[in-house]
Each structure stands twice: as structure tokens, then as C-alpha cells.
Amino acid sequence: MKYSITEIADILHIKEDRLNDQEAVVSQLLTDSRSLNYPKETLFFALKTKNNDGHNYIAQLYKQGVRNFVVDHVDEVTRGMRDANFLVVDNPLEALQQVAMSHRRKFNIPVIGITGSRGKTTVKEWLNQLLKDDYKIVRSPRSYNSQIGVPLSLWDIDDNTQLAIIEAGISTTGEMGNLQAMIRPTIGIITNIGSEHNDGFASMQEKASEKCKILTSCECIVYCADDPLVTSTIKPLLDVDVAQEIAWSRTDATRQLYVKSVAKTDKQSTLTYVYGGKQCQLTAPFTSDRDLENVVTCLAVMLHLGIDPAVIAQRMKRLTPVGTRINVMEGVNNCTIIADGYTSDYNSLTPALDFMFRRSSKQHDNAVILSDLKPDVYSDEELYIRVSELLWAKNIKHFYGIGADMCRYGKYFKGMECQFFKSTQEFVDKMSQGDFENETVLVKGAPEFDFDQIIDLLEAKQHQTVEEIDLNALAHNFKFFRSLIKPTTKAVAMVKADGYGTGSYEMAKTLQDCGCDYLAVAAQDEGVDLRNAGITMPIIVLNPSVVNYKSLFQYHLEPEVYSIIEARELIKEGAKYGAKNFPVHIKLDTGMHRLGFIKEQLPELIELLHSQDVIKPASMFSHLCVADEPAQDAYTHMQLDYFEQCTQVLQAAFNHHITRHILNTTGIVRFPEYQYDMVRIGIGLYGIKTCYDGSEDALKPVASLHSIIISLKDWPAGTTIGYGRHGVLTRPSRIATVTIGYADGYDRHFGNGHAQIWVNGTLCPTVGNVCMDAVMVDVTEAQCQVGDRVEIFGEHIPIERLSEARDTIPYEILTSISPRVKRVYYRE
Numbered sequence: 001m002k003y004s005i006t007e008i009a010d011i012l013h014i015k016e017d018r019l020n021d022q023e024a025v026v027s028q029l030l031t032d033s034r035s036l037n038y039p040k041e042t043l044f045f046a047l048k049t050k051n052n053d054g055h056n057y058i059a060q061l062y063k064q065g066v067r068n069f070v071v072d073h074v075d076e077v078t079r080g081m082r083d084a085n086f087l088v089v090d091n092p093l094e095a096l097q098q099v100a101m102s103h104r105r106k107f108n109i110p111v112i113g114i115t116g117s118r119g120k121t122t123v124k125e126w127l128n129q130l131l132k133d134d135y136k137i138v139r140s141p142r143s144y145n146s147q148i149g150v151p152l153s154l155w156d157i158d159d160n161t162q163l164a165i166i167e168a169g170i171s172t173t174g175e176m177g178n179l180q181a182m183i184r185p186t187i188g189i190i191t192n193i194g195s196e197h198n199d200g201f202a203s204m205q206e207k208a209s210e211k212c213k214i215l216t217s218c219e220c221i222v223y224c225a226d227d228p229l230v231t232s233t234i235k236p237l238l239d240v241d242v243a244q245e246i247a248w249s250r251t252d253a254t255r256q257l258y259v260k261s262v263a264k265t266d267k268q269s270t271l272t273y274v275y276g277g278k279q280c281q282l283t284a285p286f287t288s289d290r291d292l293e294n295v296v297t298c299l300a301v302m303l304h305l306g307i308d309p310a311v312i313a314q315r316m317k318r319l320t321p322v323g324t325r326i327n328v329m330e331g332v333n334n335c336t337i338i339a340d341g342y343t344s345d346y347n348s349l350t351p352a353l354d355f356m357f358r359r360s361s362k363q364h365d366n367a368v369i370l371s372d373l374k375p376d377v378y379s380d381e382e383l384y385i386r387v388s389e390l391l392w393a394k395n396i397k398h399f400y401g402i403g404a405d406m407c408r409y410g411k412y413f414k415g416m417e418c419q420f421f422k423s424t425q426e427f428v429d430k431m432s433q434g435d436f437e438n439e440t441v442l443v444k445g446a447p448e449f450d451f452d453q454i455i456d457l458l459e460a461k462q463h464q465t466v467e468e469i470d471l472n473a474l475a476h477n478f479k480f481f482r483s484l485i486k487p488t489t490k491a492v493a494m495v496k497a498d499g500y501g502t503g504s505y506e507m508a509k510t511l512q513d514c515g516c517d518y519l520a521v522a523a524q525d526e527g528v529d530l531r532n533a534g535i536t537m538p539i540i541v542l543n544p545s546v547v548n549y550k551s552l553f554q555y556h557l558e559p560e561v562y563s564i565i566e567a568r569e570l571i572k573e574g575a576k577y578g579a580k581n582f583p584v585h586i587k588l589d590t591g592m593h594r595l596g597f598i599k600e601q602l603p604e605l606i607e608l609l610h611s612q613d614v615i616k617p618a619s620m621f622s623h624l625c626v627a628d629e630p631a632q633d634a635y636t637h638m639q640l641d642y643f644e645q646c647t648q649v650l651q652a653a654f655n656h657h658i659t660r661h662i663l664n665t666t667g668i669v670r671f672p673e674y675q676y677d678m679v680r681i682g683i684g685l686y687g688i689k690t691c692y693d694g695s696e697d698a699l700k701p702v703a704s705l706h707s708i709i710i711s712l713k714d715w716p717a718g719t720t721i722g723y724g725r726h727g728v729l730t731r732p733s734r735i736a737t738v739t740i741g742y743a744d745g746y747d748r749h750f751g752n753g754h755a756q757i758w759v760n761g762t763l764c765p766t767v768g769n770v771c772m773d774a775v776m777v778d779v780t781e782a783q784c785q786v787g788d789r790v791e792i793f794g795e796h797i798p799i800e801r802l803s804e805a806r807d808t809i810p811y812e813i814l815t816s817i818s819p820r821v822k823r824v825y826y827r828e
């Protein structure tokens with residue numbers, strides 16, 4: 001929908017005479033400069049977040065043709081842009097929300113607001129699938145921040161819209177009131193309330209109360225009556241404010257929607273339910289309890305909207321799963337594959353492209369493989385014209401369209417190399433791995449196109465053991481540690497040893513997005529790789545054995561200085577490459593006795609530093625060696641005390657402030673009063689707990705390791721298994737061979753029952769010695785077949801259990817996973 005700029009100015013209480021161009025028209029709201037598509041009609045909101053400031057992108061957007069901006073101040077540069085409108089407000093985010101709120105109020109249509117800990121996206125997408133024959137629907141795209149995402153979704157409502165479905169996620173108290181005021185849902189849904197995102201709330205009760213605020217003033221609310229917390233929180237609301245409720249239950253036949261029975265087969269479930277005194281049935285192609293919970297929620301909404309149970313049953317049969325995960329995989333010929341199995345429509349394309357751009361490296365071209373899109377708000381022709389414009393604006397080099405519509409509307413695709421295929425099969429037949437090289441490839445297809453075939457073709461296959469890395473969990477863990485330190489304290493993320501074995505580049509990208517201040521790597525090469533991949537944040541190099549000073553200075557990698565000899569070397573080499581006041585980090589030895597200056601060496605160091613201007617101390621730091629051993633706290637306090645003395649000596653010798661830092665993961669938790677200017681977070685980022693007093697329980701595991709059963713056999717008692725015949729069967733047993741061995745980092749000490757592998761819900765002991773590429777497992781108690789995926793560590797087997805079995809620490813387990821094991825990164 002289009003607004004004149006004067007209408008927008010009105011909403012924001014800005015006088016029209018402040019506008020340079022009163023004729024301007026706005027049809028697009030923009031908050032992320034990377035998502036720019038239609039400059040002329042775009043209104044850009046310069047939002048300030050913890051890590052970024054939208055005002056920094058104004059000049060660039062102006063160059064790209066944007067002329068309308070909402071800002072919190074103007075400066076010399078923007079004042080010079082005389083043909084552009086600057087709407088100056090106190091807070092651009094609030095202004096965005098005000099515009100959305102005012103827009104929303106113009107429409108008297110049903111609006112569904114969904115909140116809950118999980119299932120929001122699935123319920124939203126399923127309601128769309130189930131209701132799109134009856135309504136023209138606007139719904140929120142995949143979005144990571146509701147305070148911004150909700151206003152942008154509401155903006156999409158126009159005169160044709162008959163129903164809006166909006167997802168409202170919150171992470172802390174006070175947020176839902178704001179969202180409710182914008183969305184003004186007529187139907188409110190609570191999917192469920194689990195323990196996710198607990199850190200923002202004092203208690204489960206507080207979280208439930210906050211979430212339930214979305215239900216205020218709804219005509220109808222939908223929730224599960226079997227959850228006592230939700231039910232008790234909603235009860236007081238029902239008395240004052242809500243017209244109707246559809247509380248569903250599996251046990252209480254007096255509830256509005258009673259699910260009487262659930263009969264499951266392999267692939268589907270049949271639900272018998274009672275609503276309005278009538279008993280009906282439906283069958284949905286899902287069997288997990290989580291999916292069925294979402295099915296019932298959708299059912300309740302459809303019943304409320306008056307849709308006939310026979311029609312509901314018909315549509316439920318055709319529901320397709322919603323892939324909420326984007327996978328990042330290593331592809332053939334140095335490609336990166338980004339696989340998005342989310343719904344295929346225009347709405348979800350922009351977030352996928354944005355994700356791709358955040359991941360893609362500078363040396364890569366970008367390619368997109370896309371299936372036919374589901375027609376949405378736009379007519380077919382307009383839809384494909386818009387897709388083409390979007391891809392063109394994003395500088396996509398190669399485009400592959402798959403499906404009948406793609407072929408039909410291919411003529412609209414301009415400005416890139418395009419190829420079209422009638423079917424996925426045709427693509428797989430005609431294309432080969434050699435057609436893709438040094439590219440980041442977005443593979444996005446509707447489920448019915450079975451793009452797994454394409455991913456099979458493009459994925460670099462090495463070996464069937466994979467380490468999966470959950471980037472959401474990483475961001476969560478980073479935020480957890482951030483919440484333990486003062487806002488002014490900076491954070492260094494330790495991504496040494498290739499990110500504790502998980503792969504430093506993906507981790508660094510995610511941490512950079514999270515607003516981390518510094519990265520630390522072990523070796524200079526790791527730093528160079530990160531720079532080449534586009535990491536711009538400051539990087540400290542810990543490992544002192546520099547071999548190539550040129551790249552150290554050229555790539556602006558800040559070294560640790562631990563000895564006079566090394567400092568002299570740095571000064572000599574730095575001078576060659578024109579370094580001036582190059583930041584370095586002084587390492588103090590306070591008790592580890594590995595590397596660093598002791599107090600007696602400081603005068604010599606100070607003299608050396610004063611004699612030159614090639615390097616300049618940016619920080620001084622030390623490392624605790626027994627932070628995790630309460631029995632040795634006296635030693636830690638000695639270290640902290642010695643650190644204080646040394647840093648005072650150093651600081652006194654310089655006029656500029658030198659940053660101080662000494663805490664590692666455990667230190668942050670146990671000695672927060674010594675956080676100084678900065679802390680260094682290591683193992684905790686990867687979700688490993690170092691304290692067992694509950695203080696780190698909020699951490700989520702980041703890495704999980706899986707392998708595959710490649711053979712199964714039954715043997716009689718007395719049979720021996722493996723090298724050395726150490727595995728002697730004491731009963732008739734079923735033995736599986738799993739394709740992971742000590743060459744993958746699965747230590748030989750895990751053999752002979754010293755570790756277990758999780759096989760479809762059963763913990764199964766290893767039998768006999770671990771081989772180089774395989775291990776045998778006793779699966780007599782488990783249900784399994786050849787080809788099944790098994791867990792080595794992850795959700796069901798904590799890494800700590802493996803490190804205990806081997807009498808080592810989780811650090812070693814993580815960093816021992818061999819490079820030949822493929823890493824797969826994903827986020828929800």
C-alpha cells in the first residue's frame with residue numbers, strides 16, 4: 001500500500017514544512033540496508049542496535065536512490081542531501097512501530113496473533129496452508145526480532161487482505177504489551193510454554209504472564225488446557241476481557257475441544273475429537289507429539305472460523321512439514337551450500353537471501369536454485385517479475401529456476417545468467433558437480449520438489465560422520481555470558497584451534513553478528529583465513545610463533561607479546577611494513593608459568609616500548625590456571641593480586657588507557673568482580689559447563705557428533721569381536737558396525753564398553769577395540785537397521801560423559817574430532 005510522505009509525517013507528529021519533498025510516496029519500509037529492493041518508494045528507519053547504527057548506512061542508501069529516512073538526528077552530511085526527506089524522531093524503532101500501529105488500525109479483518117516457546121512458525125505456516133483457499137492472507141516472514149519483524153509484517157496488510165497471521169516472539173518482560181498494541185489480534189494463540197529463553201525472565205510464571213498478554217482483548221483465544229501453568233495464568237483474563245476460548249484437552253471432556261483419541265501408524269495419525277457436542281475425525285501426515293500439538297491448535301482456529309469438519313479433514317491430510325532450519329554445508333569445488341527447506345514463497349525469499357549474504361565470502365559468486373513459488377499476494381506474472389528484480393538487486397550471478405511456472409515466466413528474469421528446468425529430475429540429469437565452483441549457492445525449494453536430490457549432488461561427501469553445529473545455541477551462549485558481565489565490559493570470543501574444533505569461520509560470523517568485541521585465534525593462519533572470509537572485527541593472535549610478519553600487519557592481526565625477544569622482533573618487522581602504533585596485547589605470567597612477563601621484567605619492557613612507535617600496548621592480560629577448582633581459590637586470588645600489581649606498574653608508564661583482562665569462562669562465573677575492561681569466553685561458548693553448581697545450566701550444547709550404522713549381524717554367545725579379540729560376547733548379541741574410528745577422533749579408550757552410543761533411544765555399549773575407521777556396538781537392546789543415524793555425543797550423550805570415560809577434559813574431546821569429519825552448520 002502506498003502512503004504519501006505527508007501522511008507518514010502526520011502519524012509521527014512531524015510538521016510538513018520540515019519535508020524537503022512533500023510529493024514523495026512510500027510503499028516499502030526498510031530497516032536493514034541489505035534488503036533494499038525499491039529505492040524510490042522506500043522509507044528507511046535508521047535503527048540503533050547494540051552492535052550497529054542504521055545512521056551509518058544513510059549515505060550509501062542515498063547513493064542507491066533512497067530519499068526518505070526516519071532518523072534521530074541530522075548531521076552535516078545528511079543536511080546536504082537537499083532532495084531527501086529526513087523525519088527526525090526521538091526513537092526510530094518506536095516510530096516504525098507507530099507507523100505500523102496506525103496502519104493496522106485501518107483494517108477491520110481477523111488477525112491471528114501467535115506466541116509460545118515452540119511451534120509458532122509451524123502453526124503460522126500450517127494455518128496459511130489450511131486457510132489460503134478461504135482468505136487472502138498476509139503473514140509474517142521468518143524473522144529473528146519481533147519488535148522489528150512484527151511492524152514490517154503488519155505493513156504488508158492492504159485492501160485485498162482478508163486475514164493476517166502474525167508471529168510474536170519475546171525474550172524478556174515488557175515486550176509483549178508493545179507487540180499486542182501493534183498486532184491487536186482478534187484471535188490469540190498460545191502454542192505452549194517451555195523453558196527456552198528463560199534468561200530474560202525471573203520465573204516460568206513471569207514468562208507465562210508476559211506471553212499471555214497477547215490474549216488481551218481477543219475475541220477468541222486458543223490454548224492447551226492440559227498445561228496447568230498456562231491455564232492458571234489465563235484464568236483471570238477470561239473473567240474480564242476475552243469473549244470466547246477454545247481450550248483443548250486430551251483428558252478433560254468438558255473442554256471446548258476434546259481430543260478423545262489419537263491412533264498412530266508409521267506415517268500418520270488419526271485424531272478423534274469432540275467439538276460443539278459433535279464427534280469428528282481427521283488424519284494428518286505426522287506422528288510426533290509436537291507436530292500433533294500444532295495440528296490441534298490449527299484445528300481449534302479452523303473450528304472457530306466456522307470451517308466444516310469435512311473440509312478440515314480434507315485439508316489436514318495434505319499438510320506439509322515446515323523446514324524451519326537453514327543448513328550451511330560444505331559443497332563440491334569449494335562451494336558453500338545454503339539449504340533452505342522453508343516454504344517456497346516470495347515472503348520467505350528475502351530472509352533466505354539475507355542469510356546467504358551474511359554467510360557468503362568475498363571471493364565467492366552467488367547463485368540461487370529456486371523452485372516454483374506458491375502464489376501469494378501477487379499474481380503469477382508480477383510475482384516472477386518481483387523475484388527477478390530482487391535477485392538482480394542482490395547481484396546474483398547465476399540463477400536456476402525449476403518447475404513449470406519458472407519455465408513459463410523465465411522470460412522475466414534479467415540481468416543474470418539464467419537456466420530453467422521443468423523438474424528437479426531434469427536439473428539433476430543435466431547439471432553436474434563441475435558446473436559449480438567457488439560459489440555460495442542458495443538451494444530453496446518447496447518440499448514437493450524434493451531438492452534433497454540437488455543437495456546430494458552439490459554436497460561435498462567425505463564420510464558419513466558429521467559434526468553438527470547449532471549456531472542459535474552459540475548466539476544463546478554468548479548472550480548468556482554477556483548477561484553476566486557489565487554492559488561496559490567487552491567480550492573476547494576464543495575461537496582458537498579452529499573454534500575448539502567446530503570451525504572458526506562460521507562461529508566468527510555468528511559472533512560478529514552478536515556484537516562480540518574481539519576474536520582470539522591461536523595461529524596467524526587462522527586469522528588470515530577469517531579476514532579473507534570477510535571477518536572485520538579485531539582479532540588477537542595468541543600463538544606467538546609468527547612466521548609471516550607481513551600478513552600479520554597487512555591483515556591487521558593483533559599479536560600477543562610475551563617476551564622481550566618477541567617484542568623486539570615485532571618492532572623490527574613492523575617497521576619494515578610501515579606499522580605505526582600497531583595494537584599489541586601484553587601477556588603477564590601471574591601463575592600459569594607458560595608464557596608472559598613477570599613483574600621483574602616490566603621495566604625492561606616499558607623502556608623498549610617507550611623507545612619506539614611501531615607497536616603500542618592495547619591491552620594487558622593474564623590467564624588463570626585453577627579458576628575451576630574452589631579448593632585452590634587461594635592461588636587464584638594470588639594470581640588476581642599479582643595481576644593488579646603488574647598492570648598498575650604498566651599503566652603508570654603510559655598516558656593512554658590500557659585495557660585489562662584476566663577472566664576465562666569459569667572466571668566469569670566464579671570471579672565476576674575481576675572482570676576489569678574485558679573478559680575472554682572460551683569453552684562456555686560451545687555450551688560446555690565448567691561449574692557444576694547450576695550457575696551455567698542455561699548453556700546449550702553447540703556441537704553434536706553423529707555417525708551411521710553400516711552393517712548389522714547376529715552372533716552367538718562366545719563370539720569375539722574386533723582386533724585382539726577383546727570383545728567377547730557373553731550372550732547371543734546383535735552387533736552393529738558404526739562408521740567412526742580413532743582416525744575421526746573417536747579415541748581407542750572408548751572401546752570395550754568404556755563409552756556408549758545412542759541408537760534410536762537406547763544407549764548401546766561399544767564392543768571390542770575401536771578400529772581406525774569403525775567401531776562395533778552392541779545393539780541387542782535397540783531397534784535399528786543399516787543406514788540409521790546414531791549419536792556419538794549431543795542431545796542425549798553430553799561431551800562430558802565421553803571426557804570422563806577417557807579421563808580427560810571436554811576441550812580435548814572437541815578439538816580431537818578430525819578435520820575429515822564434515823561440519824554442518826545450522827540455525828533455526
Ligand SMILES: *Cc1c(COP(=O)(O)O)cnc(C)c1O
Pocket residue numbers: 494496542622623663664665666680681682683684
Ligand atoms: C583458551 C583461552 C581462554 C579461554 O578459556 P576457557 O576455559 O575455554 O574459557 C582464555 N584465555 C586464554 C589466554 C586462552 O588461551
